[in-house]
Amino acid sequence: MRTIFNTCKMGLLPIYVLLAILTASFTLVSCNKDDELEIQNNFPFEVKVMPVPKDIKKGQTVEIRMTIQRTGNYSNTQYFLRYFQFDGQGKLQYYDEPPYQPNDLYFLMAEQFRLYYTSTSAVSQSFDVWISDSFGNEKQISFEFNSND
Template sequence: MKRIFDNNRPRLKSVWALLAVLLSAFLFTSCDKDDLEIQQNFPFEVSVMPVPGEVANGQTVEIRITIQPTGNYANTAYSLRYFQFDGTGTLQYYSEPPYLPNDLYPLASTQFRLYYTSTSTVSQSFDVWISDNFGNEKQLSFEFNSSD
């Protein structure tokens, strides 16, 4: 019996050595920090509560908006810009000063209210773009007919 075991000893050592090399190669390539991918970029959707179809000169309309990301990354920052192409009016965030067209404004939360005040006696149209710091962007279009 001893002789059979002694004859297989070199083979067992080489099998164990091969297993050790394969195992360490697997472990070291699987745990490479450079290959880890942490997803930070999550596309998002935007929902808007219904708004009236008409607005009178001097009337303010509340626009409730919710940003709904497909994932959660703590360092995602959202911003807003708008452009009015028909009629005149002002758009503002709560009681802050009115937004200037095409300027970028940071958003403090994913649920917020905008207030549009008509300064026109004709129909009004404007677009709002909401974007994140990863380049994702959604466009919202608003149209109000003039009411007297």
């Protein structure tokens, strides 16, 4: 009787090994990267601008109120500003900070802020302001002022 029992045990051994291999393979297949929890930190944004005058005189300063509106909230997002003036001459600055240099990148301290543009020429003026975030999202805002001299 012992030999029959030992023979039955030996006959079941390959089945147990096969079951163990199948169980391990199903477990490993179900643990792929698609099941990992993803934390989204890249949120697009919009830039809202309050209306500004259409006309400007040489030496006149125009206030430009801007608000960055996020579609989501990731606390480590940073925002930057750069501008490029392609018609006329003037200076753009953040509150009472020194004027921005064209095409240089500046860190924005807040998501709601005011820029001040001062005309230094008697011709029409045009410039673009680019707002970008630390994830490569970018928005372009164009401004045009007619000469009022």
